[in-house]
Structures are given as structure tokens and as C-alpha cells.
Amino acid sequence: MSRPVLDIEQLVKRYRDVVALDGVSLQIGAGEIFALLGPNGAGKTTLIGAVCGLVKKTSGRIHLFGIDLDVDALGPRFQVGLVPQEVNFDPFFTVTESLRIQLGYYGRPPDEARIAEVLEALDLSAKANAQTRTLSGGMKRRLLIAKALVHAPKLVFLDEPTAGVDVELRRDLWAYVRKLRSQGTTVVLTTHYLEEAEELADRVGIINEGRLLLVEDKRALMRRMGTKRLVVAFQSPVPRLPEAYAGGGVLSEDGKGWVYTERPGHPGVGEVLRGLYAAGLPVQEVETRASKLEDVLIEVLHGGGGSQR
Amino acid sequence: MNWLGLRTLLSKEVRRFLRVPGQTVLSPLISTSLYFVVFGVSLGGRMEQATGHPYLPFIVPGLIFLGMANNAFLNSSSSLFIMKIQGTVVDLLVAPLGAGEILLGFVGGAMVRGLLVGLLTWAVALLFTPLQLVHPLATLGFLLGTAYVFSVLGLVAAVWAEKFEQINFFPTFVMLPLTFLGGVFYSIRQLPEPWHTVSLFNPMVYMVEGLRYGMLGSTVFPPVLGGTLLATMALVATLVTYALLARGYKLKQ
Numbered sequence: 160m161s162r163p164v165l166d167i168e169q170l171v172k173r174y175r176d177v178v179a180l181d182g183v184s185l186q187i188g189a190g191e192i193f194a195l196l197g198p199n200g201a202g203k204t205t206l207i208g209a210v211c212g213l214v215k216k217t218s219g220r221i222h223l224f225g226i227d228l229d230v231d232a233l234g235p236r237f238q239v240g241l242v243p244q245e246v247n248f249d250p251f252f253t254v255t256e257s258l259r260i261q262l263g264y265y266g267r268p269p270d271e272a273r274i275a276e277v278l279e280a281l282d283l284s285a286k287a288n289a290q291t292r293t294l295s296g297g298m299k300r301r302l303l304i305a306k307a308l309v310h311a312p313k314l315v316f317l318d319e320p321t322a323g324v325d326v327e328l329r330r331d332l333w334a335y336v337r338k339l340r341s342q343g344t345t346v347v348l349t350t351h352y353l354e355e356a357e358e359l360a361d362r363v364g365i366i367n368e369g370r371l372l373l374v375e376d377k378r379a380l381m382r383r384m385g386t387k388r389l390v391v392a393f394q395s396p397v398p399r400l401p402e403a404y405a406g407g408g409v410l411s412e413d414g415k416g417w418v419y420t421e422r423p424g425h426p427g428v429g430e431v432l433r434g435l436y437a438a439g440l441p442v443q444e445v446e447t448r449a450s451k452l453e454d455v456l457i458e459v460l461h462g463g464g465g466s467q468r
Numbered sequence: 469m470n471w472l473g474l475r476t477l478l479s480k481e482v483r484r485f486l487r488v489p490g491q492t493v494l495s496p497l498i499s500t501s502l503y504f505v506v507f508g509v510s511l512g513g514r515m516e517q518a519t520g521h522p523y524l525p526f527i528v529p530g531l532i533f534l535g536m537a538n539n540a541f542l543n544s545s546s547s548l549f550i551m552k553i554q555g556t557v558v559d560l561l562v563a564p565l566g567a568g569e570i571l572l573g574f575v576g577g578a579m580v581r582g583l584l585v586g587l588l589t590w591a592v593a594l595l596f597t598p599l600q601l602v603h604p605l606a607t608l609g610f611l612l613g614t615a616y617v618f619s620v621l622g623l624v625a626a627v628w629a630e631k632f633e634q635i636n637f638f639p640t641f642v643m644l645p646l647t648f649l650g651g652v653f654y655s656i657r658q659l660p661e662p663w664h665t666v667s668l669f670n671p672m673v674y675m676v677e678g679l680r681y682g683m684l685g686s687t688v689f690p691p692v693l694g695g696t697l698l699a700t701m702a703l704v705a706t707l708v709t710y711a712l713l714a715r716g717y718k719l720k721q
Contacts, residue, residue: 174721205721208721211561211562212561212562212720213558213561213562213720213721214720214721215716215720215721233470233564233565233566234564236562236563236564237564239562241558241562243555243558245555245558246555247554247555247556247558247559248554248556249551249554249556250554251483251484251487251488252480252483260476260480261559261563262476263472263473263475263476263477263479263480264470264473264476264477264559264560264563264564264565265473265563265564266470266471266472266473266564267472268472306559
């Protein structure tokens with residue numbers, strides 16, 4: 160990784176007796192999409208808040224774009240955008256006015272072309288002059304995203320950006336996040352929709368009880384910890400299976416169903432399937448299922464496969 | 469210094485209160501006009517007999533002070549407090565705006581509202597009594613100083629308050645008694661002891677008398693006393709508020 164956009168060293172945040180972040184160290188490179196995953200209360204939002212100036216850290220160091228936030232807390236924030244978890248809106252202003260205000264906060268003069276571009280990207284053009292209080296819940300969420308992006312930040316934090324929004328917006332947002340990455344923007348994403356992380360992320364980090372359990376390239380992680388399952392239904396009961404595969408699966412009591420799990424060192428799903436046909440077994444239906452990020456997350460949270468960096 | 473950020477916040481604050489002029493400008497103006505009618509026109513004759521001075525011109529500086537102080541305080545306190553409640557304060561805290569920009573942005577917006585209400589109150593007063601402006605510079609200094617101090621105090625209240633009950637505490641239990649007992653409607657010379665001595669501990673008395681000096685040319689205290697008090701309050705309030713904002717007191721987790 161070239162010089163990281165975000166470099167966190169031994170970050171600790173304590174609230175009286177509760178340790179929200181327990182020595183978190185993390186580096187995020189330019190132009191990547193990083194998904195931070197973990198259960199509720201794991202420390203995801205606290206970590207983002209510490210970087211964005213919403214949470215006062217107890218100890219540790221944060222460098223944004225190579226600048227130590229203890230030395231200059233404000234300078235690097237001109238290049239940062241945040242979509243907070245909670246929807247908020249200022250009822251006194253229209254959608255366009257809200258975006259102009261946001262541009263101004265970030266030291267940029269009103270830029271109607273940029274505002275129109277962001278509104279278009281988030282399908283809000285028709286509501287450009289609407290009062291924010293008249294927007295639907297999903298549109299308020301779109302406005303929140305527009306506000307985080309209108310000043311064209313180099314690093315964007317999306318904290319549960321698609322919570323409670325419809326499938327259409329979710330898909331639109333995914334497309335827009337990919338576009339941002341293609342333009343060199345770094346995206347840090349927290350989400351409860353693991354499908355979202357699976358779809359978008361280059362790397363994932365798994366955090367629980369304030370500790371970062373794992374940071375790894377998503378594809379490498381899925382190769383390392385992912386499994387494939389073969390579910391076979393037989394036309395008639397099968398008394399037993401070929402010796403080579405029998406240990407890797409479980410035969411149902413009636414002998415008409417068999418579930419085989421592919422594991423390292425065991426035959427692959429394709430080879431097993433060919434073997435079943437070769438043995439003349441009465442295969443009626445076959446289904447394969449690859450494990451998802453969700454399965455990997457659950458395994459890591461339960462103590463398996465952690466500490467890769 | 470993020471000058472454009474500061475200008476944006478200030479302009480947003482002004483536009484915010486101008487979006488609801490009935491509540492933020494017209495309503496205080498009507499209240500103050502009623503004070504003129506009730507205290508100035510109806511009871512003014514009797515008060516003149518008691519003081520030996522024309523009463524209507526006497527209450528004009530106090531009523532300007534009352535409208536200005538209340539509205540400056542209410543603007544900064546309600547604006548930041550509502551942002552805290554609605555969650556939009558996140559926009560400010562994440563943006564590259566330091567404590568100085570946030571302080572000046574809110575205070576600037578609140579001063580504009582306070583001064584606007586004060587000047588409109590003065591304009592209403594002109595319907596009842598001729599213009600008096602003996603010391604224009606002193607008047608300007610006391611107007612600006614009062615608007616500034618109460619704008620900053622409003623910001624402190626908003627930072628501190630976490631519930632609606634708390635944000636109403638200052639205007640109801642601190643400002644209202646102090647302004648009404650601050651010589652707006654009477655001269656503290658008229659007060660018997662021990663109330664005369666007690667009134668000397670009320671900082672509002674010196675501000676009202678300072679404005680009275682600027683507009684009418686007569687006052688109970690030397691104007692430098694009110695000026696010094698205002699400058700000291702402005703300095704202390706600014707330092708305290710800056711420190712609270714820089715620490716993120718009750719704003720950041």
C-alpha cells in the first residue's frame with residue numbers, strides 16, 4: 160500500500176468503565192473501498208467518529224492524508240465526507256440550499272453545476288427546490304449522502320448508508336460508490352447488509368467489542384475461510400456413498416438426501432459430483448451453495464480465522 | 469481560519485431567523501410596543517409626577533435593551549440547541565470549522581437578530597416620542613456590546629442544555645427577573661433600601677444606564693462603568709465559550 164489515506168495507531172476510546180475502542184490499528188489506502196463489519200455496539204461508529212471529529216479519543220494517533228490530527232485537526236477534514244447513521248435535516252432550507260451550505264462549510268463557493276451533478280446522481284433533481292421537511296424518509300437519506308459528497312471529498316465514510324432504504328436506492332448507491340472509487344475516492348463503509356459489503360468492498364475489517372479481529376482482502380478472505388456445499392437429492396434411498404466422499408458429508412436418515420461440505424484437503428464439489436454419477440447413484444437434483452461473507456463474519460466473531468492483516 | 473465556512477454559518481443563521489419573521493422579529497416587536505402603550509402612554513403621566521422627568525423617552529433605551537438582549541440570547545441558544553436535538557450539529561462538527569468559526573458564526577447571526585429587533589423597537593418608539601441621540605458613539609458601543617454579550621451567553625446555554633427544560637431555564641429564571649429588575653421601567657434612584665443596594669449587583673442595570681446615557685445624555689452611573697462591565701463580560705464569556713467549543717463539551721462524545 161502506498162502512503163495510506165488513513166492511518167490509525169493503537170486507538171483507544173473509553174467511556175468511564177466501557178472500552179469502546181481497544182487499541183485499534185488500521186491503515187486504509189487511496190482509492191479502496193473498505194468495509195468495517197461487526198455487530199451492534201462493536202465500535203464501528205465510534206471509530207468513524209474519532210476520525211471525523213465527533214468522538215474525543217482517549218489515546219492513540221490518527222493520521223489523515225499523512226497529517227497527525229493532534230497537530231492539525233481541521234486541515235485534513237476539508238477532504239472528508241461523512242454520511243452519519245442517523246438521518247438529520249435542517250427544516251429551514253431547501254435541498255439545494257442545504258447543499259450550498261455544506262459546500263460553504265468546506266470552504267467552497269456555491270457551485271451549481273456540482274450541486275446539479277450530485278442531485279442527478281442521487282435521483283434528487285426533481286426535489287432540488289423542495290423544503291427538506293417535505294422529503295420522504297428515503298429521500299432524506301439520499302440528501303444525507305448528497306451532503307457528504309457535494310464537496311468532492313477524497314475520503315468518504317458511509318455509516319450504514321442504506322439502512323431502511325429501498326432496494327432501488329441501494330443499487331443506485333452501490334453504482335455511485337463504484338463510480339467514486341473509479342475517480343480515486345476512498346470509501347469506508349459500515350453496513351448491516353453484508354451483501355452490500357460483499358458486493359462493494361475491496362478489503363474488510365471485522366471489529367467486535369472494540370477490537371479489530373481481522374483485516375483482509377475480501378477475495379483472499381473468502382478463499383481462505385469460505386466453503387462450498389453440495390446438496391444432493393436421490394430418486395431412491397442410497398444405502399451408502401463412495402468411501403472417498405462419505406466422510407465429507409451427511410446422509411439423511413431416509414437415505415434420499417446428502418449434504419457435502421468442501422473443505423481444504425478434501426475433494427472439490429465438481430469431483431464429488433462426477434464421482435456420484437460414476438458410481439451410478441440415482442441423482443435426482445443437485446444444488447450448490449457457496450458460503451457468504453455473513454458466514455465468514457459469524458465464524459470470525461465466534462473465534463475462528465482472525466488476526467490476518 | 470475557514471473564512472468561507474464562517475461566512476456560510478453566519479449567513480445561514482441570519483436566513484434561518486428571517487425564514488420565520490413572525491416568530492423572531494414581529495412577535496418581540498409587538499410585545500415591546502405593548503410595553504410602550506401600557507407603561508409609556510397609559511401610566512407615563514403618573515410616573516412623570518413621581519420622577520419629575522418625561523417618562524416615555526426614559527423607557528425607550530430600556531425597552532431597546534430588553535428586546536435586543538432577549539432576542540440575541542434566544543437566537544444563538546435556540547439555533548444551536550435545535551441543531552443538537554435534530555442531529556444537524558454533526559454537519560458542523562465534521563466540517564473543517566474550528567471553535568472560533570462556530571462561535572463567531574452563531575454570535576454574528578444572533579447579533580443581527582438582536583440589533584434588528586432593537587432598532588425596530590427604536591423605530592416604534594419614534595411613533596410615541598421624538599428621537600433622542602445625545603452620544604451616538606456611546607449608543608452604538610452599548611448596542612453592539614449588549615448584543616454581543618447576550619449572543620455569547622445564549623451559545624453557552626445551548627452548549628450546556630440537554631433538554632428543553634434546561635434551555636428555557638436562563639430566559640425564564642435568570643434573564644427575565646434581571647431585566648425587569650434592571651431599571652428598564654424605573655430609575656434605581658427611586659428604589660428604597662435595601663433594594664437599591666441589591667440592584668447594584670444586577671449587571672443589567674449598568675447596561676441599561678449606559679444605553680440611557682448614550683441616547684438621553686443622563687445616567688445614574690458613569691458610562692465607563694457600564695462599558696467596562698460589558699467589555700469584561702464579553703471577554704470572559706468569549707473565553708469560556710471558546711474553551712467549551714474547543715473541548716467539544718456536551719457536543720462531542
